[in-house]
Amino acid sequence: MARIEVPMPQMGESIAEGTVSKWLKKVGDWVERDEAILEISTDKVDAEIPAPQAGVLSEVVVNEGETVEVGTIIAYIQETGAGASAPGDLATVAATPDRPIEGYSRPSADEDDRVAGKSESRPDPSTTEERITQRSTPVVRRMAEEHGVDLSALEGRGSGHGGRVTKQDLLEYLGDGERDPGAGESGPRVANRVTPLSARPSLAEPVDASTLWDAFYGDVQHPEFPIRDRDEVVTMDKVRRLTAEHMVIAKRIAPHVHSLIEIDFSRVDEIRRDNRVLWSEEGVRVSFTALVAWAVSRTLRDFPMLNATASGNNVIARGNVNLGIAVDLDPGLIVPVIRDADDLSLVGIAKKIVDLAQRARARRLGPEEIQGGTFTITNPGVLGTLVGLPIIPKGTSGILGAGAIEKKVVVVSDPVTDADSIVIRKRSIFSLAYDHRIVDGADGARFLANLKQMLEEFPDDA
Amino acid sequence: MVEVRWLGSVPYQEAVDLQDDLVDSRRAGSIPDQLLLLEHPHVITLGSASDSSHVLVGLEERRELGVELFETGRGGDVTYHGPGQIVGYPILDLKPERKDVHRYLRDLEEVLLRAIHTFGVEGARVEGHTGVWTGDGKIGAIGVRVSSGWITSHGFALNVDTDLSYFTTIVPCGNPDRGVTSLASLLGHPVPTQSVITAIQDAFAQVFDATILRADGLP
Numbered sequence: 001m002a003r004i005e006v007p008m009p010q011m012g013e014s015i016a017e018g019t020v021s022k023w024l025k026k027v028g029d030w031v032e033r034d035e036a037i038l039e040i041s042t043d044k045v046d047a048e049i050p051a052p053q054a055g056v057l058s059e060v061v062v063n064e065g066e067t068v069e070v071g072t073i074i075a076y077i078q079e080t081g082a083g084a085s086a087p088g089d090l091a092t093v094a095a096t097p098d099r100p101i102e103g104y105s106r107p108s109a110d111e112d113d114r115v116a117g118k119s120e121s122r123p124d125p126s127t128t129e130e131r132i133t134q135r136s137t138p139v140v141r142r143m144a145e146e147h148g149v150d151l152s153a154l155e156g157r158g159s160g161h162g163g164r165v166t167k168q169d170l171l172e173y174l175g176d177g178e179r180d181p182g183a184g185e186s187g188p189r190v191a192n193r194v195t196p197l198s199a200r201p202s203l204a205e206p207v208d209a210s211t212l213w214d215a216f217y218g219d220v221q222h223p224e225f226p227i228r229d230r231d232e233v234v235t236m237d238k239v240r241r242l243t244a245e246h247m248v249i250a251k252r253i254a255p256h257v258h259s260l261i262e263i264d265f266s267r268v269d270e271i272r273r274d275n276r277v278l279w280s281e282e283g284v285r286v287s288f289t290a291l292v293a294w295a296v297s298r299t300l301r302d303f304p305m306l307n308a309t310a311s312g313n314n315v316i317a318r319g320n321v322n323l324g325i326a327v328d329l330d331p332g333l334i335v336p337v338i339r340d341a342d343d344l345s346l347v348g349i350a351k352k353i354v355d356l357a358q359r360a361r362a363r364r365l366g367p368e369e370i371q372g373g374t375f376t377i378t379n380p381g382v383l384g385t386l387v388g389l390p391i392i393p394k395g396t397s398g399i400l401g402a403g404a405i406e407k408k409v410v411v412v413s414d415p416v417t418d419a420d421s422i423v424i425r426k427r428s429i430f431s432l433a434y435d436h437r438i439v440d441g442a443d444g445a446r447f448l449a450n451l452k453q454m455l456e457e458f459p460d461d462a
Numbered sequence: 463m464v465e466v467r468w469l470g471s472v473p474y475q476e477a478v479d480l481q482d483d484l485v486d487s488r489r490a491g492s493i494p495d496q497l498l499l500l501e502h503p504h505v506i507t508l509g510s511a512s513d514s515s516h517v518l519v520g521l522e523e524r525r526e527l528g529v530e531l532f533e534t535g536r537g538g539d540v541t542y543h544g545p546g547q548i549v550g551y552p553i554l555d556l557k558p559e560r561k562d563v564h565r566y567l568r569d570l571e572e573v574l575l576r577a578i579h580t581f582g583v584e585g586a587r588v589e590g591h592t593g594v595w596t597g598d599g600k601i602g603a604i605g606v607r608v609s610s611g612w613i614t615s616h617g618f619a620l621n622v623d624t625d626l627s628y629f630t631t632i633v634p635c636g637n638p639d640r641g642v643t644s645l646a647s648l649l650g651h652p653v654p655t656q657s658v659i660t661a662i663q664d665a666f667a668q669v670f671d672a673t674i675l676r677a678d679g680l681p
Contacts, residue, residue, distance in 0.1 A: 013565070014564045015563065015564055035610070043567070043592060044538045044567055044592040044604055046537040046607045047563065238493060239673075332673060362667075363673045364674075
């Protein structure tokens with residue numbers, strides 16, 4: 001039940017003072033944590049100042065139009081009731097069946113005294129709609145709408161801050177509702193809410209296989225973990241969220257098998273050396289990746305199952321070889337696609353890679369240039385990694401991981417005399433990840449063997 | 463990542479409502495950072511620091527000119543928006559690394575400085591007068607709002623091919639001593655809107671070190 005100070009915030013290093021331009025809340029008003037309570041203005045900037053804590057705005061020290069130094073106390077908030085207690089405490093409260101949780105409990109008589117008799121202006125939202133709005137987030141309201149759930153049915157059951165209905169609450173309600181639509185606030189139900197794990201289908205109950213199927217292939221949910229004192233919490237941006245979801249789905253749907261092979265790059269090196277002058281006259285840079293992409297595009301022609309995707313009970317063998325090439329943006333990653341790579345010459349592929357990589361780094365790729373890949377090449381080797389075991393992008397059946405190309409001591413046999421000798425060769429370990437539903441181990445191995453041969457005997461006229 | 467959206471001409475009130483929605487969505491984390499680029503039909507807007515005497519035309523005259531008037535929740539004084547002026551509304555989450563509104567203003571100035579540099583126009587900052595200035599007057603105006611949770615809205619306006627006579631209806635940003643200018647009047651020829659948009663987009667990517675996703679139209 002503490003009295004919380006609201007200081008003039010530091011809005012920037014070179015900002016020493018701020019002017020209160022507008023109070024959005026009056027003394028005695030109830031404010032949620034992070035709800036805007038006033039606006040301040042400094043040079044060319046208007047800023048909303050959020051409440052540091054939920055409670056009642058008990059005192060306004062600085063009036064509209066007044067300018068004060070950063071750090072000056074401009075208001076006080078009086079914490080009251082369960083709404084201000086830590087989320088951990090809520091569980092204890094919730095577990096007591098005879099004390100239903102409310103959005104925020106009514107203040108007791110002595111609390112009334114401390115908030116200077118202003119408690120009557122604490123919003124006791126009169127309409128259900130207002131209460132719902134105050135006790136749920138926009139995300140939850142949208143979800144509820146999508147599922148046709150009337151949020152008023154969850155009133156008093158919110159486990160979030162200030163009794164707000166969280167996404168988890170709603171999901172549990174949706175799950176419970178199907179089995180027991182008429183369930184009221186009985187003891188066990190409350191217990192379920194406090195320990196969500198027990199609300200999940202247990203092995204003791206017969207579970208419809210389709211439920212498991214839904215859980216397995218349905219929405220991706222990332223478990224949450226407690227935050228400790230010195231931690232920083234960063235919300236994932238959209239790209240990160242989509243990536244996270246994509247990775248989870250890709251990994252759980254396709255049974256991954258990884259096969260590794262070591263490839264000699266002497267011939268590739270030779271090709272690059274022999275053509276250096278020619279290529280520089282043409283103004284094109286032909287990277288190792290270009291040579292690998294060329295070899296992969298040709299090898300894929302003989303392995304339709306690696307240029308395919310499982311789709312329901314069908315396999316779709318793709319009619320084009322569209323090679324995705326992962327480009328590191330540091331931070332982030334994008335996979336531009338070389339369309340019909342198997343129709344392009346080595347120089348054609350090289351030009352395309354340079355163009356796509358440049359525009360990827362300049363953030364200038366069109367949406368169609370990052371879609372429709374049928375097989376992917378990723379190259380963790382450029383950062384020195386020996387070899388990676390990549391995840392197969394959703395909707396494809398294979399991905400090749402290129403390892404670092406390093407000089408190694410190897411034993412070679414003379415093709416004529418069969419005499420062994422120790423030589424120094426540029427070698428690299430390549431990995432192939434493939435969807436074991438539609439690609440058999442032997443085919444994965446054959447693909448790698450063919451690719452190895454293609455690179456070790458790279459043709460002159462590519 | 464920043465989604466850049468060219469929205470064409472958008473009435474002022476619509477743009478304000480759109481920004482309110484996007485600020486909420488950005489705060490909830492349901493959308494990435496946004497940079498809205500658009501034009502407004504003729505409108506005079508009053509920032510929180512506005513002096514109403516800086517609007518020099520009465521209701522009748524405004525009606526004749528087809529100029530609307532709005533009080534708005536951004537910082538700064540009076541300004542004019544209209545066709546030929548590209549307005550940028552970044553809806554950004556400044557947390558955790560950019561929680562400094564002065565730095566944010568300087569960054570927006572930098573975006574405009576770099577964008578006009580693309581066309582060979584050298585602008586400058588003037589101490590104490592946020593905005594982008596050239597020898598011939600002010601070319602870029604800035605006024606922003608930071609909502610609860612360090613989410614930005616409002617932003618900047620760059621005169622590309624603006625009919626500068628409309629600025630006589632106000633005292634721009636409360637500063638009677640300095641004129642206004644535009645890219646076209648400085649260069650002596652028209653500048654295609656799309657090239658300015660690309661220049662702003664590139665400058666924004668550099669200054670805010672952001673990946674740009676061009677996603678025209680509404681989110």
